[in-house]
Amino acid sequence: MKRNQSPCIDVxxxxxxxxxxxxxxxxxxxxxxxxxxxxxxxxxxQKALKKRMVKIKTLHSEKD
Structure with a gap:
């Protein structure tokens, strides 16, 4: 059985x-x-995190 690994990337x-x-x-x-x-x-x-990360990246790119 596949385990759900943490999405953490140590940031x-x-x-x-x-x-x-x-x-x-x-x-x-x-x-x-x-x-x-x-x-x-x-x-x-995990599905919600994908959407959140898109939003985070969009907001981050608007600041630059």
């Missing part, structure tokens, strides 16, 4: 919109609860 900068990490898109709370989350919840969050 850990929570200055994104709504406190999202600039590296993975998660909030601090989502990072802390990741290991205890059920696979369905991790998959749901």
């Amino acid at each position: 850990c900068d929570f200055s994104g919109p709504k406190g999202w990490c600039l590296g993975c898109g998660r909030t601090r709370e989502e990072c802390h609860t990741w290991k205890g989350m059920k696979p369905y919840d991790k998959n749901t969050l």
Whole structure:
């Protein structure tokens, strides 16, 4: 069975919109609860993270 690996890339900068990490898109709370989350919840969050990262990159590129 495939395991859901953490989306963390060791950036850990929570200055994104709504406190999202600039590296993975998660909030601090989502990072802390990741290991205890059920696979369905991790998959749901992974889909949300993709959208968050697009938003973070868009906002970041507008600042430059």
